[in-house]
Structures are given as structure tokens and as C-alpha cells.
Amino acid sequence: MVVEFGLNIPIEPIPQPVEGLLDHVEMIISYCPGLFRSLWVTDHFFWGETPTHECWTLLTYASARFPSMKVGTMVIGQNYRNPALLAKMASTLQILSGGRLILGLGAGWKEDEYRGFGYAFPPPAVRLEQLEDTLEIVTRLWTESGEVSYQGKHYHIDRAMLAPKPDPVPPIVIGGGGNKTMRLAARFAQMWNIPDAPFAHYAERAAILKQSCVEIGRNPNAIRLSWFGRFAIGAAMEEALARGGGRWTPDNAFVGTPEQIRAQMQPFIDLGVSYFMLEILDAASPGVLEMAIDQVINRL
Numbered sequence: 001m002v003v004e005f006g007l008n009i010p011i012e013p014i015p016q017p018v019e020g021l022l023d024h025v026e027m028i029i030s031y032c033p034g035l036f037r038s039l040w041v042t043d044h045f046f047w048g049e050t051p052t053h054e055c056w057t058l059l060t061y062a063s064a065r066f067p068s069m070k071v072g073t074m075v076i077g078q079n080y081r082n083p084a085l086l087a088k089m090a091s092t093l094q095i096l097s098g099g100r101l102i103l104g105l106g107a108g109w110k111e112d113e114y115r116g117f118g119y120a121f122p123p124p125a126v127r128l129e130q131l132e133d134t135l136e137i138v139t140r141l142w143t144e145s146g147e148v149s150y151q152g153k154h155y156h157i158d159r160a161m162l163a164p165k166p167d168p169v170p171p172i173v174i175g176g177g178g179n180k181t182m183r184l185a186a187r188f189a190q191m192w193n194i195p196d197a198p199f200a201h202y203a204e205r206a207a208i209l210k211q212s213c214v215e216i217g218r219n220p221n222a223i224r225l226s227w228f229g230r231f232a233i234g235a236a237m238e239e240a241l242a243r244g245g246g247r248w249t250p251d252n253a254f255v256g257t258p259e260q261i262r263a264q265m266q267p268f269i270d271l272g273v274s275y276f277m278l279e280i281l282d283a284a285s286p287g288v289l290e291m292a293i294d295q296v297i298n299r300l
Contacts, residue, residue: 001274003300006038008074008228008279009062011053021053022065028280029066031289035297038070038102039063040228040277043077045113056081056089063097072102074193074228074277075175079108079119079127083134084157087141094166101166103138104173104193107131107181128180130154135172135188142169173226177205186212191224191275196252199267202227206271226275227268229253232282233261233291243282254278258295265300 009025029036039062043055055073063071071093076086094101107127108114114121122130133152140148140157147159171190174181177197182205185192192209194202206225213220230253234240240255254261265276280292 001269001272003269003273004037004275005035005297006040006070006072006275006277007036008040008042008230008277009058010279011042011044011055011058022062024284025062025066028283028289029069032293032298035293036069038072038277039066040072040074040104042074043080044110045117060093063093063100067098070100070102071097072173072277073104074195075104075106075173077108077110077113078105078131078134083137083155084141084160084162086134087138088162090138090170091142091162091164091166094168094170095164099166099168101170102173102191103170104175105131105134105138106175124178125180126154128178128184131181132184135174135184139172139188142166175228177201179208182209182212183216185209185223186216186218189223191226193226193228193277195228196230197227198251199264199271202268202273203271224275225271225273226277227273228277229279231255231261231278231280231292233258233280233288233296235287235291243288245281248281258291261296262299265296269300 007025007028041055041059044052046052059071059073090101090103111121133155136152137150137155137157140150141160141162142165147161148157149159150157172188173191173193174185174189175193177194194205210220230248232240232243232248232253232255234243237256244253244255249255250264254264282288
């Protein structure tokens, strides 16, 4: 099994000057060219008063600045954008980037953003129904020729046209760990993810995903398992925990010495996780990239 790695572009906090955000990404990529295959952006509007970039705009800009990298969303909040418009946006970026988009979709969860930006925040069951409608609309518009219509519980399209079609059709990542999400991933996804998940929880959810695939007659191996989250490394655990800032610990991230992080990551690989999207915390500090890449990632 080939294990691949991507980099998370943090949408917050925005460094000053703003250009430093992607300079930081370029610094990591340049340390070991070709090691990281993709760039990932989360989809949020604000975190308190912390300056925050908008996901799709940043992703599009990054795809132009780094033309050798795939780009992906981890993950789009499905009801932040009209699903048919999202299908069109994704198709356009897929074409202009030469087929480098991976579209991550989730039900949405951050209530203060919904309220703050004037979006309705329905109960989880409704947001999952909306996600199902979104997946139906996006995939149909990408693949069906001529006029496309769909009447869902919450979203619909009526004789919609999407041309040009994305080529190739972007792979879909579905993010989330609920049972309904697992069933949607079994139907629609080429990749599945739970962010910031400890191994025991991840393994339990992966088993449910596998069973969901079996129930609909799909090969579970057709869905690539991935992990997204933070990576805080140090010469000692205390140093790594300090880089985690009290928010990221071995319970929700890869945190520790190189040996400890390799031991934390190996069970995921043994389970079948073949894609890690990482945010290397404090990467600009002396010795951090050397430890992270030379002593962990390259060895895995």
C-alpha cells in the first residue's frame, strides 16, 4: 500500500503579511519536493475574532500558485453554497486546474457561523438529508448529459445544464462519522475522512463504513481511507505539547517525539489509511521540518 501525504493550509490565523500564508506552505514543500501531493483547506467563516480566509477563494488561488499540487476541501459545508452552483464551481476549477480538484463534502456543524452569517441551522438529521441532496445534484450534474432535474427533500434542480463537464470527474471525499454519513459515503465517496480522530474511534467508524459498503454491494476497498489533522513534534513530549498550544494532544492529533508519532500513525496505516492530510504546527521553527519529514514521514 502506498501512503500519501497532503498539507493543510490553515485558514486561521492569517499571518501578517497575508502573503506569508502561502510562503509558509512553499517553505514546507521546498524542503522535500514531491513528498506532499496535495493542499487542503477547511471551510469556515470565522473563529471568534481571529482573521479567517474564505475556503474556495483560497483554494482557487493556491491551485494557481502551486500547479503541481492537487487541491481539496476538508470539507465544504454543504449548505453554505447552493449545490448546483457548487457543482459548477467545482467543474470550472477542475477544468482550469487540469484535473487537480478533490471535492470534500460534509453536513456542516459550526452553529455560530451559521447564525452569524444568516444561514438557517437545521437539526443534524435535516443537514444530513441536505447532504444527500447535494451529493445527488453534484454527481448528476457532473455525469448526466443534457438537461438534468432532481427533486430532493430540501434542494432541487429543474432542467439544469452544466457544460463543460469536469474531466475527469473529481473524486469526492465525505467527512464525518455518523451512521447516516457512513451510508452516504458508501454510495457516493471515493475517499472518507474523520478529522482529528483518535485511532479507536476511527477504527470503529471505518468498520461501519465497510459494513455499509457490503450492505449495498460495493467493494469497501473502492473507498480510500484518509486522516486529516494536526502534527506537533518535538525532541520531547513536553516540547510537542507546547507546540499543540493546549488544543492538540495525542487524544486528537499526532503529538510527541518522532518515535512516539510513528507509533501513533502506524496503527492507522495497518488499518488501511493511505492518505494523511497534515498541518505541521510551528513548521518554521528550527529542527521541526527535519524531525517531521526526515524522522517520521519519510520513514512511513
